[in-house]
Amino acid sequence: MSTRLDHQTIPFLDLKAQYQPLMPEIRAAMEAVFADTGFVLGPRVEAFELAFARYCQSSHCVTVHSGTAALHLALLALDIGPGDEVITVSNTFIATAEAISFVGATPRFVDVDPVTRTMDVSQVEAAITQRTRAILPVHLYGQPAPMAPILALAKAHNLYVIEDACQAHGAMYHGKRVGSLGDIGCFSFYPGKNLGAAGEGGAIVTSNPEWAEKIRLIRDHGAPQKYQHRIIGHNFRLDALQAAILSIKLPHLDVWNAARRSHAANYTRLLQTVPGIKTPVEPEETQSVYHLYVVQVPHRARVIEAFQQHGIQYGIHYPVPVHLQEAYSFMGLLKGSLPVTEALADGIISLPMYPELTHHQQERVVEVLAGALAQTNGGV
Numbered sequence: 001m002s003t004r005l006d007h008q009t010i011p012f013l014d015l016k017a018q019y020q021p022l023m024p025e026i027r028a029a030m031e032a033v034f035a036d037t038g039f040v041l042g043p044r045v046e047a048f049e050l051a052f053a054r055y056c057q058s059s060h061c062v063t064v065h066s067g068t069a070a071l072h073l074a075l076l077a078l079d080i081g082p083g084d085e086v087i088t089v090s091n092t093f094i095a096t097a098e099a100i101s102f103v104g105a106t107p108r109f110v111d112v113d114p115v116t117r118t119m120d121v122s123q124v125e126a127a128i129t130q131r132t133r134a135i136l137p138v139h140l141y142g143q144p145a146p147m148a149p150i151l152a153l154a155k156a157h158n159l160y161v162i163e164d165a166c167q168a169h170g171a172m173y174h175g176k177r178v179g180s181l182g183d184i185g186c187f188s189f190y191p192g193k194n195l196g197a198a199g200e201g202g203a204i205v206t207s208n209p210e211w212a213e214k215i216r217l218i219r220d221h222g223a224p225q226k227y228q229h230r231i232i233g234h235n236f237r238l239d240a241l242q243a244a245i246l247s248i249k250l251p252h253l254d255v256w257n258a259a260r261r262s263h264a265a266n267y268t269r270l271l272q273t274v275p276g277i278k279t280p281v282e283p284e285e286t287q288s289v290y291h292l293y294v295v296q297v298p299h300r301a302r303v304i305e306a307f308q309q310h311g312i313q314y315g316i317h318y319p320v321p322v323h324l325q326e327a328y329s330f331m332g333l334l335k336g337s338l339p340v341t342e343a344l345a346d347g348i349i350s351l352p353m354y355p356e357l358t359h360h361q362q363e364r365v366v367e368v369l370a371g372a373l374a375q376t377n378g379g380v
């Protein structure tokens, strides 16, 4: 019996709420860009790069036009290409693997830890071959991967570590920002990310000036000066409008992340009494920024039906693991090859999560979720 008193849709994400208070500042910044029509790269992009490097506790930041491009360029900077293998996870957005494939290398998928849902380090050593060049962990949902053991393994086997931090701007591991822990960290500023542009954007951070320089060159046709092409590059540049907007938003990121963490703690507390549900777990050395709040539920179809009925938006991140995607069928990895990843894909659901979410909305989400699961306990 559902009450119809409060039947307002609860969005999965509310970007309008985030932009509203910033609009006067954003409009002024956009006016300034149009006033001088410096639309691509330039001082606004450089200013954001300095600010973002500092935020990530790293020495260099090079912006690009997407997180996918950031991953792609990180691999190119490290000369990873045909014949090489990169160890990563299948429990991720496909861009992680695509970047590896796009430079001509081969992703070697390992399974994830069922509790943290990030790379299961105990499987990495067995995946290392003569061809392995790098380990590419993903800080999925904002939860840092176990970087200390990953870095130790990488050091022992002389491998690079590239962090996919596209969902984890500001997350911490042992008090250090993710992205600055490995050799190169990759970020996305896709609109819905914790720090999002009003369009596409991405960045790499690194403490190595040579890699930063190489990425800077490839980003802009291999040309340190106009029409002086030192190497063969491409166009991966960021717009000045995006950089201006990102610079306005960056000072708010820690407050937004703190709000996400508070909402996550609230969800976890409210869900404590719901039988059969698994909520996110943060190991004590990590501080997640909850890009997504993902739970595992029995009878997911029932939960989805109830959410749809009650106007609660949700997501599934991700319904089909990378190794089972048609695009990766050529690798011949069958169902059953990564059991934890596959079980997650079948049971996860992402609840509404954004800084402006209210406690009242969270209570509604949990009420509907608990109701749906209580129904199925009767054996429906």
Ligand SMILES: *Cc1c(COP(=O)(O)O)cnc(C)c1O
Binding pocket: 065, 066, 067, 068, 069, 092, 093, 095, 096, 138, 140, 164, 166, 167, 187, 188, 189, 190, 201, 202
């Ligand atoms: C968003 C995302 C990417 C890709 O970023 P884009 O900016 O969309 O290209 C890569 N990896 C992960 C884990 C992501 O969530």
